[in-house]
Amino acid sequence: MIGHLVLRNAVHRPVRTAITVIAVAIEVTLVIIVVGLTSGLLLDTAKRTEGVGADIMVQPPSASVFMAFSGAPMPISIGKKLAQLEYVQAVAPVLVQFNSVNGLDLVYGIQPDTFRQVSNGFVFEAGRDLEDANDILVDDVYARAKKVQVGQMLHVLEHDFHVAGIIEHGKGARLFVLMSTLQEMSGARDKASIFFLKCDRSDHAAAAIDEVTQLLPRYEVRPLKDYMSQITSSSVPGLDVFINVMIGIAVGIGFLVTFLSMYTTIIERTREIGVLKSLGASKGYIVEIILSESSVLCLGGVVVGIGLSYVVRVALLRIFPALSILITVRWMCLAGLIALLGGLLGAGYPAWLASRKDPVEALAYE
Protein backbone atom coordinates (compact mmCIF):
# COMPACT_ATOMS: atom_id res chain seq x y z
CA MET A 1 0.00 0.00 0.00
CA ILE A 2 2.83 2.38 0.84
CA GLY A 3 4.42 1.56 -2.50
CA HIS A 4 1.18 2.31 -4.26
CA LEU A 5 0.75 5.55 -2.34
CA VAL A 6 4.32 6.60 -3.14
CA LEU A 7 3.98 5.86 -6.85
CA ARG A 8 0.64 7.63 -7.06
CA ASN A 9 2.15 10.67 -5.34
CA ALA A 10 5.05 10.68 -7.75
CA VAL A 11 2.73 10.52 -10.76
CA HIS A 12 0.38 13.10 -9.29
CA ARG A 13 3.14 15.73 -9.23
CA PRO A 14 5.04 15.05 -12.48
CA VAL A 15 7.04 18.28 -12.61
CA ARG A 16 8.34 17.92 -9.08
CA THR A 17 9.10 14.26 -9.73
CA ALA A 18 10.90 15.04 -12.98
CA ILE A 19 13.03 17.79 -11.45
CA THR A 20 14.07 15.62 -8.53
CA VAL A 21 14.87 12.66 -10.77
CA ILE A 22 16.90 14.86 -13.14
CA ALA A 23 18.86 16.42 -10.28
CA VAL A 24 19.72 13.02 -8.87
CA ALA A 25 20.59 11.82 -12.37
CA ILE A 26 23.00 14.72 -12.76
CA GLU A 27 24.53 13.82 -9.41
CA VAL A 28 25.02 10.21 -10.47
CA THR A 29 26.37 11.18 -13.90
CA LEU A 30 28.82 13.60 -12.32
CA VAL A 31 30.24 10.91 -10.05
CA ILE A 32 30.42 8.26 -12.76
CA ILE A 33 31.98 10.56 -15.37
CA VAL A 34 34.52 12.16 -13.00
CA VAL A 35 35.65 8.79 -11.73
CA GLY A 36 35.44 7.38 -15.24
CA LEU A 37 37.61 10.15 -16.62
CA THR A 38 40.26 9.76 -13.94
CA SER A 39 40.20 5.97 -14.07
CA GLY A 40 40.22 6.02 -17.83
CA LEU A 41 43.15 8.37 -17.93
CA LEU A 42 45.14 6.26 -15.49
CA LEU A 43 44.23 2.97 -17.12
CA ASP A 44 44.97 4.27 -20.59
CA THR A 45 48.36 5.55 -19.46
CA ALA A 46 49.15 2.26 -17.76
CA LYS A 47 48.06 0.21 -20.77
CA ARG A 48 50.18 2.23 -23.11
CA THR A 49 53.16 1.98 -20.76
CA GLU A 50 52.73 -1.78 -20.63
CA GLY A 51 52.36 -1.63 -24.40
CA VAL A 52 55.96 -0.47 -24.77
CA GLY A 53 56.76 -4.14 -24.54
CA ALA A 54 59.44 -3.88 -21.90
CA ASP A 55 59.73 -6.23 -18.93
CA ILE A 56 61.12 -3.78 -16.41
CA MET A 57 61.03 -0.04 -15.84
CA VAL A 58 63.81 1.72 -13.92
CA GLN A 59 63.13 5.12 -12.41
CA PRO A 60 65.09 7.39 -10.09
CA PRO A 61 64.75 7.04 -6.30
CA SER A 62 61.24 7.88 -4.94
CA ALA A 63 59.90 8.45 -8.43
CA SER A 64 56.15 8.40 -8.89
CA VAL A 65 54.70 5.42 -10.69
CA PHE A 66 52.90 8.03 -12.75
CA MET A 67 55.68 8.99 -15.09
CA ALA A 68 54.55 12.49 -15.91
CA PHE A 69 55.85 13.55 -12.55
CA SER A 70 59.23 11.87 -12.81
CA GLY A 71 61.43 14.61 -14.23
CA ALA A 72 64.80 13.58 -15.73
CA PRO A 73 67.32 13.06 -13.00
CA MET A 74 69.12 9.87 -14.18
CA PRO A 75 72.43 10.00 -16.10
CA ILE A 76 72.06 8.21 -19.41
CA SER A 77 75.28 6.31 -18.74
CA ILE A 78 73.32 4.10 -16.34
CA GLY A 79 71.90 2.50 -19.47
CA LYS A 80 75.27 1.02 -20.39
CA LYS A 81 75.58 -0.59 -16.97
CA LEU A 82 72.10 -1.99 -17.20
CA ALA A 83 72.84 -3.46 -20.63
CA GLN A 84 75.69 -5.49 -19.18
CA LEU A 85 73.46 -7.37 -16.74
CA GLU A 86 73.10 -11.10 -17.38
CA TYR A 87 69.36 -11.27 -17.98
CA VAL A 88 68.97 -7.91 -19.72
CA GLN A 89 68.76 -8.13 -23.50
CA ALA A 90 68.04 -4.48 -24.40
CA VAL A 91 67.83 -1.11 -22.66
CA ALA A 92 65.92 1.92 -23.94
CA PRO A 93 66.41 5.21 -22.15
CA VAL A 94 63.43 7.57 -22.44
CA LEU A 95 63.12 11.21 -21.52
CA VAL A 96 59.56 12.12 -20.55
CA GLN A 97 58.14 15.62 -20.80
CA PHE A 98 54.62 16.78 -20.06
CA ASN A 99 53.09 18.91 -22.79
CA SER A 100 50.27 21.29 -21.83
CA VAL A 101 50.10 23.26 -25.09
CA ASN A 102 47.04 22.34 -27.21
CA GLY A 103 46.10 19.61 -24.76
CA LEU A 104 47.66 17.48 -22.03
CA ASP A 105 50.05 14.85 -23.36
CA LEU A 106 53.21 12.99 -22.49
CA VAL A 107 56.07 13.34 -24.94
CA TYR A 108 58.68 10.57 -25.10
CA GLY A 109 62.18 11.50 -26.18
CA ILE A 110 63.64 8.25 -27.54
CA GLN A 111 66.63 6.76 -29.25
CA PRO A 112 64.90 5.03 -32.18
CA ASP A 113 67.33 2.08 -32.26
CA THR A 114 67.20 1.20 -28.56
CA PHE A 115 63.47 1.82 -28.37
CA ARG A 116 62.97 -0.51 -31.32
CA GLN A 117 64.98 -3.24 -29.59
CA VAL A 118 62.75 -3.07 -26.52
CA SER A 119 59.39 -2.43 -28.18
CA ASN A 120 59.77 -4.29 -31.48
CA GLY A 121 59.34 -0.96 -33.22
CA PHE A 122 56.34 1.10 -34.26
CA VAL A 123 53.62 0.07 -36.67
CA PHE A 124 53.35 2.93 -39.15
CA GLU A 125 50.02 3.99 -40.60
CA ALA A 126 51.65 6.75 -42.59
CA GLY A 127 55.03 8.43 -43.03
CA ARG A 128 58.41 7.38 -41.69
CA ASP A 129 60.47 7.05 -38.51
CA LEU A 130 62.27 9.86 -36.68
CA GLU A 131 65.28 11.07 -38.60
CA ASP A 132 65.65 14.83 -38.19
CA ALA A 133 65.98 16.79 -34.97
CA ASN A 134 62.56 18.43 -35.43
CA ASP A 135 60.70 15.28 -36.44
CA ILE A 136 57.77 14.10 -34.35
CA LEU A 137 55.72 10.89 -34.48
CA VAL A 138 52.07 11.00 -33.38
CA ASP A 139 49.85 8.04 -32.69
CA ASP A 140 46.65 7.45 -34.65
CA VAL A 141 44.38 8.48 -31.76
CA TYR A 142 46.15 11.81 -31.41
CA ALA A 143 46.17 12.30 -35.18
CA ARG A 144 42.39 11.68 -35.37
CA ALA A 145 41.66 13.90 -32.37
CA LYS A 146 43.75 16.83 -33.55
CA LYS A 147 43.27 16.19 -37.29
CA VAL A 148 47.01 15.88 -37.80
CA GLN A 149 48.56 14.66 -41.04
CA VAL A 150 52.08 13.67 -42.10
CA GLY A 151 54.04 16.68 -43.26
CA GLN A 152 52.16 19.12 -41.05
CA MET A 153 53.85 21.33 -38.47
CA LEU A 154 52.85 20.66 -34.86
CA HIS A 155 53.44 23.05 -31.97
CA VAL A 156 54.41 21.02 -28.89
CA LEU A 157 56.43 22.04 -25.83
CA GLU A 158 56.69 25.55 -27.25
CA HIS A 159 58.48 24.17 -30.31
CA ASP A 160 57.42 23.58 -33.89
CA PHE A 161 57.85 19.98 -34.97
CA HIS A 162 57.44 18.36 -38.34
CA VAL A 163 55.07 15.38 -38.31
CA ALA A 164 57.18 12.64 -39.79
CA GLY A 165 54.84 9.71 -39.23
CA ILE A 166 51.60 8.46 -37.75
CA ILE A 167 51.92 5.26 -35.71
CA GLU A 168 49.56 2.75 -34.16
CA HIS A 169 48.72 3.75 -30.57
CA GLY A 170 49.73 1.82 -27.47
CA LYS A 171 53.48 2.23 -27.11
CA GLY A 172 53.80 4.56 -24.15
CA ALA A 173 53.15 8.13 -25.14
CA ARG A 174 51.16 9.58 -28.03
CA LEU A 175 54.01 11.83 -29.12
CA PHE A 176 57.64 10.81 -29.85
CA VAL A 177 60.64 12.95 -30.64
CA LEU A 178 64.36 12.29 -30.73
CA MET A 179 65.86 12.12 -27.26
CA SER A 180 68.66 14.48 -28.16
CA THR A 181 66.13 17.12 -29.26
CA LEU A 182 64.14 16.82 -26.06
CA GLN A 183 67.27 16.87 -23.90
CA GLU A 184 68.34 20.09 -25.63
CA MET A 185 64.90 21.67 -25.21
CA SER A 186 64.57 20.77 -21.54
CA GLY A 187 68.17 21.41 -20.52
CA ALA A 188 68.55 17.77 -19.50
CA ARG A 189 71.58 16.87 -21.56
CA ASP A 190 72.65 13.25 -21.10
CA LYS A 191 69.72 12.59 -18.81
CA ALA A 192 66.83 10.18 -18.92
CA SER A 193 63.59 9.84 -16.96
CA ILE A 194 63.15 6.10 -17.37
CA PHE A 195 65.01 3.07 -18.60
CA PHE A 196 62.88 0.40 -20.23
CA LEU A 197 64.52 -3.02 -20.01
CA LYS A 198 63.82 -6.07 -22.14
CA CYS A 199 64.89 -9.42 -20.65
CA ASP A 200 66.28 -12.32 -22.66
CA ARG A 201 63.30 -14.34 -21.49
CA SER A 202 60.18 -13.03 -19.81
CA ASP A 203 60.50 -15.56 -16.98
CA HIS A 204 63.90 -14.01 -16.18
CA ALA A 205 62.27 -10.73 -15.22
CA ALA A 206 62.37 -11.44 -11.48
CA ALA A 207 66.03 -12.34 -11.64
CA ALA A 208 66.74 -9.27 -13.73
CA ILE A 209 64.95 -7.10 -11.17
CA ASP A 210 67.22 -8.55 -8.48
CA GLU A 211 70.23 -7.73 -10.61
CA VAL A 212 69.11 -4.15 -11.20
CA THR A 213 68.24 -3.67 -7.54
CA GLN A 214 71.72 -4.83 -6.57
CA LEU A 215 73.29 -2.50 -9.09
CA LEU A 216 71.06 0.50 -8.25
CA PRO A 217 69.80 -0.13 -4.72
CA ARG A 218 67.89 3.14 -4.22
CA TYR A 219 66.25 3.27 -7.61
CA GLU A 220 62.63 2.36 -8.31
CA VAL A 221 62.60 -0.89 -10.25
CA ARG A 222 59.11 -2.01 -11.38
CA PRO A 223 58.01 -5.02 -13.36
CA LEU A 224 55.80 -3.80 -16.18
CA LYS A 225 53.77 -6.98 -16.14
CA ASP A 226 51.68 -5.64 -13.23
CA TYR A 227 52.06 -1.98 -14.04
CA MET A 228 48.32 -1.44 -14.41
CA SER A 229 47.67 -2.60 -10.87
CA GLN A 230 50.21 -0.10 -9.58
CA ILE A 231 48.52 2.86 -11.17
CA THR A 232 45.75 4.10 -8.87
CA SER A 233 44.24 7.47 -8.12
CA SER A 234 46.59 7.81 -5.15
CA SER A 235 49.54 7.68 -7.58
CA VAL A 236 48.64 11.17 -8.77
CA PRO A 237 49.04 13.88 -6.14
CA GLY A 238 45.72 15.50 -5.34
CA LEU A 239 43.64 13.22 -7.55
CA ASP A 240 42.02 11.43 -4.64
CA VAL A 241 41.17 14.79 -3.11
CA PHE A 242 39.73 15.99 -6.42
CA ILE A 243 37.58 12.87 -6.75
CA ASN A 244 36.34 13.16 -3.18
CA VAL A 245 35.53 16.84 -3.62
CA MET A 246 33.55 16.10 -6.78
CA ILE A 247 31.69 13.29 -5.03
CA GLY A 248 31.01 15.65 -2.14
CA ILE A 249 29.59 18.26 -4.50
CA ALA A 250 27.44 15.64 -6.18
CA VAL A 251 26.10 14.42 -2.83
CA GLY A 252 25.43 18.01 -1.83
CA ILE A 253 23.36 18.55 -4.97
CA GLY A 254 21.34 15.41 -4.36
CA PHE A 255 20.86 16.22 -0.69
CA LEU A 256 19.67 19.77 -1.32
CA VAL A 257 17.32 18.92 -4.15
CA THR A 258 15.77 16.03 -2.23
CA PHE A 259 15.49 18.16 0.89
CA LEU A 260 13.67 20.93 -0.99
CA SER A 261 11.48 18.51 -2.87
CA MET A 262 10.40 16.62 0.26
CA TYR A 263 10.04 19.80 2.28
CA THR A 264 7.64 21.34 -0.23
CA THR A 265 5.86 18.01 -0.46
CA ILE A 266 5.07 17.87 3.24
CA ILE A 267 3.91 21.48 3.19
CA GLU A 268 1.56 20.72 0.29
CA ARG A 269 0.32 17.55 1.93
CA THR A 270 -0.11 18.82 5.47
CA ARG A 271 -3.79 17.95 5.52
CA GLU A 272 -3.03 14.48 4.13
CA ILE A 273 -0.62 13.94 6.99
CA GLY A 274 -3.39 14.99 9.38
CA VAL A 275 -5.73 12.49 7.74
CA LEU A 276 -3.17 9.71 8.07
CA LYS A 277 -2.73 10.54 11.74
CA SER A 278 -6.48 10.57 12.29
CA LEU A 279 -6.54 7.05 10.82
CA GLY A 280 -3.99 6.04 13.44
CA ALA A 281 -0.81 6.21 11.38
CA SER A 282 2.19 6.28 13.68
CA LYS A 283 5.12 8.67 13.35
CA GLY A 284 7.14 5.79 11.95
CA TYR A 285 4.51 5.18 9.27
CA ILE A 286 4.61 8.82 8.18
CA VAL A 287 8.42 8.78 8.11
CA GLU A 288 8.34 5.55 6.11
CA ILE A 289 6.11 7.15 3.47
CA ILE A 290 8.35 10.20 3.08
CA LEU A 291 11.58 8.20 2.98
CA SER A 292 10.03 5.68 0.57
CA GLU A 293 9.03 8.49 -1.74
CA SER A 294 12.52 9.92 -1.58
CA SER A 295 14.01 6.49 -2.29
CA VAL A 296 11.80 5.95 -5.32
CA LEU A 297 12.73 9.35 -6.74
CA CYS A 298 16.42 8.69 -6.08
CA LEU A 299 16.25 5.26 -7.67
CA GLY A 300 14.62 6.81 -10.70
CA GLY A 301 17.42 9.36 -10.77
CA VAL A 302 20.05 6.62 -10.48
CA VAL A 303 18.64 4.72 -13.46
CA VAL A 304 18.40 7.88 -15.56
CA GLY A 305 21.85 8.96 -14.37
CA ILE A 306 23.48 5.71 -15.42
CA GLY A 307 21.89 6.02 -18.84
CA LEU A 308 22.93 9.67 -19.04
CA SER A 309 26.51 8.72 -18.16
CA TYR A 310 26.73 6.58 -21.27
CA VAL A 311 25.27 9.37 -23.37
CA VAL A 312 27.76 11.87 -21.94
CA ARG A 313 30.56 9.39 -22.52
CA VAL A 314 29.64 9.01 -26.17
CA ALA A 315 29.39 12.78 -26.56
CA LEU A 316 32.73 13.45 -24.89
CA LEU A 317 34.50 10.80 -26.93
CA ARG A 318 33.06 12.32 -30.11
CA ILE A 319 34.47 15.70 -29.15
CA PHE A 320 37.72 14.43 -27.59
CA PRO A 321 38.57 11.09 -29.23
CA ALA A 322 41.85 10.81 -27.32
CA LEU A 323 40.00 10.69 -24.02
CA SER A 324 39.46 7.47 -22.17
CA ILE A 325 36.39 7.22 -19.91
CA LEU A 326 36.00 4.05 -17.92
CA ILE A 327 32.49 3.29 -16.66
CA THR A 328 32.52 0.33 -14.30
CA VAL A 329 29.72 -1.60 -12.60
CA ARG A 330 31.41 -0.95 -9.27
CA TRP A 331 31.21 2.81 -9.64
CA MET A 332 27.70 2.66 -11.06
CA CYS A 333 26.67 0.88 -7.87
CA LEU A 334 28.66 3.27 -5.68
CA ALA A 335 27.23 6.31 -7.41
CA GLY A 336 23.77 4.87 -6.96
CA LEU A 337 24.40 4.20 -3.30
CA ILE A 338 25.80 7.69 -2.79
CA ALA A 339 22.72 9.19 -4.47
CA LEU A 340 20.37 7.05 -2.39
CA LEU A 341 22.11 7.96 0.86
CA GLY A 342 22.13 11.63 -0.06
CA GLY A 343 18.43 11.43 -0.87
CA LEU A 344 17.57 9.69 2.39
CA LEU A 345 19.57 12.23 4.37
CA GLY A 346 17.88 15.05 2.49
CA ALA A 347 14.44 13.61 3.21
CA GLY A 348 15.26 12.92 6.87
CA TYR A 349 14.43 16.32 8.29
CA PRO A 350 11.20 16.79 6.28
CA ALA A 351 10.14 13.28 7.30
CA TRP A 352 10.80 14.06 10.93
CA LEU A 353 8.84 17.32 10.62
CA ALA A 354 5.92 15.55 8.99
CA SER A 355 5.78 12.94 11.74
CA ARG A 356 5.57 15.61 14.41
CA LYS A 357 2.78 17.65 12.85
CA ASP A 358 -0.15 18.24 15.17
CA PRO A 359 -3.05 16.30 13.62
CA VAL A 360 -5.69 18.90 14.51
CA GLU A 361 -3.68 21.73 12.97
CA ALA A 362 -2.82 19.60 9.97
CA LEU A 363 -6.47 18.73 9.36
CA ALA A 364 -7.39 22.41 9.49
CA TYR A 365 -4.60 23.40 7.04
CA GLU A 366 -5.77 25.08 3.83
Next chain:
Amino acid sequence: MEPILKTENLCKVYRSGKVELAALRDVSIEVLPGEFISIMGPSGCGKSTLLHVIGGLAQATTGRVLLDGNDLTQMSDAARTLLRRHKVGFIFQRFNLLPTLDAHHNIALAQHIHGNGFDPHRFDAVVELLGLKERLHHKPSELSGGEQQRVAIARAIISEPKIVLADEPTGNLDTKSSESVLALLRQLNRDLGQTIVMITHNPEAATYGNRVLHMRDGMVVDNLPGH
Protein backbone atom coordinates in the same frame (compact mmCIF):
# COMPACT_ATOMS: atom_id res chain seq x y z
CA MET B 1 -23.86 -1.25 30.88
CA GLU B 2 -20.44 0.42 30.93
CA PRO B 3 -20.21 3.47 28.74
CA ILE B 4 -17.99 3.14 25.69
CA LEU B 5 -17.03 6.78 26.15
CA LYS B 6 -16.93 8.82 29.30
CA THR B 7 -15.53 12.25 30.04
CA GLU B 8 -15.16 13.65 33.54
CA ASN B 9 -14.80 17.37 34.09
CA LEU B 10 -13.02 17.73 30.81
CA CYS B 11 -11.27 21.02 30.16
CA LYS B 12 -9.28 22.18 27.20
CA VAL B 13 -7.51 25.53 27.31
CA TYR B 14 -5.62 27.00 24.39
CA ARG B 15 -2.83 29.37 25.26
CA SER B 16 -1.35 31.92 22.90
CA GLY B 17 1.18 34.05 24.69
CA LYS B 18 -0.68 35.55 27.61
CA VAL B 19 -4.09 34.90 26.09
CA GLU B 20 -6.01 31.86 27.27
CA LEU B 21 -9.05 30.44 25.55
CA ALA B 22 -11.12 27.83 27.35
CA ALA B 23 -12.53 25.71 24.55
CA LEU B 24 -14.00 23.11 26.91
CA ARG B 25 -15.16 23.68 30.47
CA ASP B 26 -16.02 20.85 32.80
CA VAL B 27 -17.57 18.65 30.15
CA SER B 28 -18.85 15.40 31.57
CA ILE B 29 -20.66 13.08 29.19
CA GLU B 30 -21.29 9.39 28.79
CA VAL B 31 -21.96 7.45 25.62
CA LEU B 32 -23.25 3.92 25.87
CA PRO B 33 -22.40 1.24 23.31
CA GLY B 34 -24.74 1.40 20.36
CA GLU B 35 -25.82 4.97 20.96
CA PHE B 36 -26.01 7.63 18.26
CA ILE B 37 -25.26 10.98 19.89
CA SER B 38 -25.61 14.31 18.11
CA ILE B 39 -23.77 17.31 19.52
CA MET B 40 -25.17 20.69 18.52
CA GLY B 41 -24.17 24.23 19.23
CA PRO B 42 -23.18 27.53 17.66
CA SER B 43 -19.80 28.05 16.02
CA GLY B 44 -16.99 28.21 18.53
CA CYS B 45 -18.86 26.43 21.28
CA GLY B 46 -16.25 23.65 21.48
CA LYS B 47 -17.95 20.85 19.54
CA SER B 48 -14.99 20.07 17.30
CA THR B 49 -12.56 20.41 20.19
CA LEU B 50 -14.59 17.89 22.17
CA LEU B 51 -14.51 15.52 19.21
CA HIS B 52 -10.76 15.90 18.82
CA VAL B 53 -10.11 15.27 22.50
CA ILE B 54 -12.34 12.21 22.79
CA GLY B 55 -10.83 10.86 19.57
CA GLY B 56 -7.31 11.27 20.94
CA LEU B 57 -6.26 13.84 18.33
CA ALA B 58 -5.74 16.46 21.02
CA GLN B 59 -4.79 16.30 24.69
CA ALA B 60 -7.13 17.53 27.40
CA THR B 61 -5.80 20.18 29.74
CA THR B 62 -7.54 18.73 32.78
CA GLY B 63 -10.15 16.07 33.39
CA ARG B 64 -10.44 12.53 32.12
CA VAL B 65 -11.44 10.81 28.92
CA LEU B 66 -12.18 7.11 29.10
CA LEU B 67 -12.53 5.39 25.77
CA ASP B 68 -13.44 1.72 25.98
CA GLY B 69 -11.92 1.67 29.44
CA ASN B 70 -8.67 3.42 28.39
CA ASP B 71 -7.81 6.75 29.99
CA LEU B 72 -6.65 8.92 27.11
CA THR B 73 -5.44 11.66 29.40
CA GLN B 74 -2.81 9.34 30.88
CA MET B 75 -1.53 8.19 27.53
CA SER B 76 1.44 9.24 25.44
CA ASP B 77 0.95 10.43 21.88
CA ALA B 78 2.07 7.05 20.55
CA ALA B 79 -0.38 5.20 22.80
CA ARG B 80 -3.27 7.46 21.78
CA THR B 81 -2.35 6.92 18.14
CA LEU B 82 -2.48 3.17 18.67
CA LEU B 83 -5.83 3.42 20.43
CA ARG B 84 -7.22 5.65 17.69
CA ARG B 85 -6.04 3.16 15.07
CA HIS B 86 -7.98 0.30 16.60
CA LYS B 87 -10.97 1.89 18.27
CA VAL B 88 -11.91 5.13 16.54
CA GLY B 89 -13.18 5.95 13.09
CA PHE B 90 -13.31 9.56 11.90
CA ILE B 91 -15.60 11.16 9.34
CA PHE B 92 -14.89 14.76 8.37
CA GLN B 93 -16.92 17.56 6.89
CA ARG B 94 -14.49 17.91 4.00
CA PHE B 95 -14.25 14.17 3.46
CA ASN B 96 -10.42 14.31 3.66
CA LEU B 97 -9.80 11.55 1.17
CA LEU B 98 -6.28 11.23 -0.25
CA PRO B 99 -6.55 12.80 -3.73
CA THR B 100 -3.94 10.58 -5.36
CA LEU B 101 -5.70 7.33 -4.44
CA ASP B 102 -8.90 5.95 -5.88
CA ALA B 103 -11.82 5.01 -3.65
CA HIS B 104 -10.62 1.43 -3.32
CA HIS B 105 -7.22 2.42 -2.02
CA ASN B 106 -8.56 5.16 0.20
CA ILE B 107 -10.63 2.54 2.01
CA ALA B 108 -7.89 -0.12 1.96
CA LEU B 109 -5.43 2.41 3.40
CA ALA B 110 -7.32 2.30 6.70
CA GLN B 111 -6.99 -1.49 6.78
CA HIS B 112 -3.29 -1.19 6.04
CA ILE B 113 -2.72 1.30 8.82
CA HIS B 114 -4.77 -0.90 11.14
CA GLY B 115 -2.10 -3.54 10.60
CA ASN B 116 -4.20 -6.59 9.85
CA GLY B 117 -3.63 -6.42 6.13
CA PHE B 118 -6.23 -6.37 3.41
CA ASP B 119 -9.35 -8.33 4.34
CA PRO B 120 -11.28 -8.82 1.10
CA HIS B 121 -14.43 -10.16 2.80
CA ARG B 122 -14.74 -7.22 5.14
CA PHE B 123 -13.84 -4.85 2.30
CA ASP B 124 -16.52 -6.28 0.01
CA ALA B 125 -19.13 -6.23 2.77
CA VAL B 126 -18.51 -2.55 3.57
CA VAL B 127 -18.44 -1.59 -0.11
CA GLU B 128 -21.74 -3.43 -0.63
CA LEU B 129 -23.33 -1.79 2.39
CA LEU B 130 -22.36 1.68 1.21
CA GLY B 131 -23.20 1.09 -2.46
CA LEU B 132 -19.73 1.88 -3.74
CA LYS B 133 -19.04 -1.11 -5.94
CA GLU B 134 -19.27 0.82 -9.21
CA ARG B 135 -17.19 3.73 -7.97
CA LEU B 136 -14.18 1.98 -6.49
CA HIS B 137 -11.74 2.84 -9.25
CA HIS B 138 -12.54 6.52 -9.31
CA LYS B 139 -10.44 9.14 -7.62
CA PRO B 140 -12.09 11.61 -5.23
CA SER B 141 -12.09 14.30 -7.91
CA GLU B 142 -14.28 12.01 -10.02
CA LEU B 143 -16.84 11.40 -7.26
CA SER B 144 -19.77 13.50 -6.12
CA GLY B 145 -19.83 14.93 -2.59
CA GLY B 146 -22.18 12.24 -1.41
CA GLU B 147 -20.05 9.51 -2.92
CA GLN B 148 -16.91 10.94 -1.37
CA GLN B 149 -18.54 11.00 2.03
CA ARG B 150 -19.66 7.39 1.60
CA VAL B 151 -16.05 6.46 0.82
CA ALA B 152 -15.01 8.33 3.96
CA ILE B 153 -17.63 6.42 5.97
CA ALA B 154 -16.37 3.15 4.51
CA ARG B 155 -12.84 4.11 5.50
CA ALA B 156 -14.01 4.95 9.01
CA ILE B 157 -15.82 1.66 9.64
CA ILE B 158 -13.69 -0.81 7.65
CA SER B 159 -11.64 -1.73 10.71
CA GLU B 160 -14.71 -2.11 12.96
CA PRO B 161 -13.95 0.71 15.39
CA LYS B 162 -15.65 0.88 18.76
CA ILE B 163 -16.84 4.39 18.03
CA VAL B 164 -17.26 6.59 14.97
CA LEU B 165 -16.71 10.33 15.40
CA ALA B 166 -18.33 12.40 12.67
CA ASP B 167 -17.48 16.09 12.41
CA GLU B 168 -20.31 17.80 10.47
CA PRO B 169 -20.55 14.96 7.95
CA THR B 170 -23.22 16.72 5.92
CA GLY B 171 -21.74 20.20 6.14
CA ASN B 172 -20.51 20.16 2.54
CA LEU B 173 -23.41 18.25 0.99
CA ASP B 174 -26.66 19.20 -0.69
CA THR B 175 -29.95 18.25 0.94
CA LYS B 176 -30.44 14.98 -0.92
CA SER B 177 -26.87 13.79 -0.30
CA SER B 178 -27.12 14.87 3.33
CA GLU B 179 -30.24 12.80 3.85
CA SER B 180 -28.60 9.84 2.18
CA VAL B 181 -25.50 10.06 4.38
CA LEU B 182 -27.49 10.54 7.55
CA ALA B 183 -29.68 7.59 6.66
CA LEU B 184 -26.56 5.52 6.21
CA LEU B 185 -25.26 6.52 9.61
CA ARG B 186 -28.59 5.64 11.19
CA GLN B 187 -28.52 2.30 9.40
CA LEU B 188 -25.01 1.61 10.71
CA ASN B 189 -26.21 2.43 14.18
CA ARG B 190 -29.46 0.52 14.14
CA ASP B 191 -28.46 -2.53 12.11
CA LEU B 192 -24.84 -2.96 13.12
CA GLY B 193 -24.89 -1.37 16.56
CA GLN B 194 -22.20 1.12 15.62
CA THR B 195 -21.68 3.77 18.29
CA ILE B 196 -21.65 7.18 16.68
CA VAL B 197 -20.95 10.67 17.99
CA MET B 198 -21.85 13.29 15.41
CA ILE B 199 -21.31 17.02 15.47
CA THR B 200 -23.78 19.10 13.55
CA HIS B 201 -25.22 22.60 13.51
CA ASN B 202 -28.24 21.33 11.58
CA PRO B 203 -31.20 20.65 13.90
CA GLU B 204 -32.75 18.30 11.39
CA ALA B 205 -29.54 16.27 11.16
CA ALA B 206 -29.36 16.17 14.94
CA THR B 207 -32.66 14.32 15.13
CA TYR B 208 -31.14 11.28 13.46
CA GLY B 209 -29.39 10.46 16.74
CA ASN B 210 -30.82 8.85 19.87
CA ARG B 211 -29.75 11.78 21.94
CA VAL B 212 -28.84 15.40 21.35
CA LEU B 213 -26.31 17.23 23.47
CA HIS B 214 -26.33 21.00 23.28
CA MET B 215 -23.13 22.94 23.86
CA ARG B 216 -22.48 26.58 24.45
CA ASP B 217 -19.27 28.33 25.44
CA GLY B 218 -17.42 25.09 26.00
CA MET B 219 -20.07 23.50 28.21
CA VAL B 220 -22.83 20.95 27.74
CA VAL B 221 -26.02 22.82 28.54
CA ASP B 222 -28.64 20.33 27.47
CA ASN B 223 -29.09 16.63 26.99
CA LEU B 224 -32.21 15.72 25.12
CA PRO B 225 -33.52 12.59 23.43
CA GLY B 226 -33.25 12.48 19.64
CA HIS B 227 -35.65 11.13 17.01
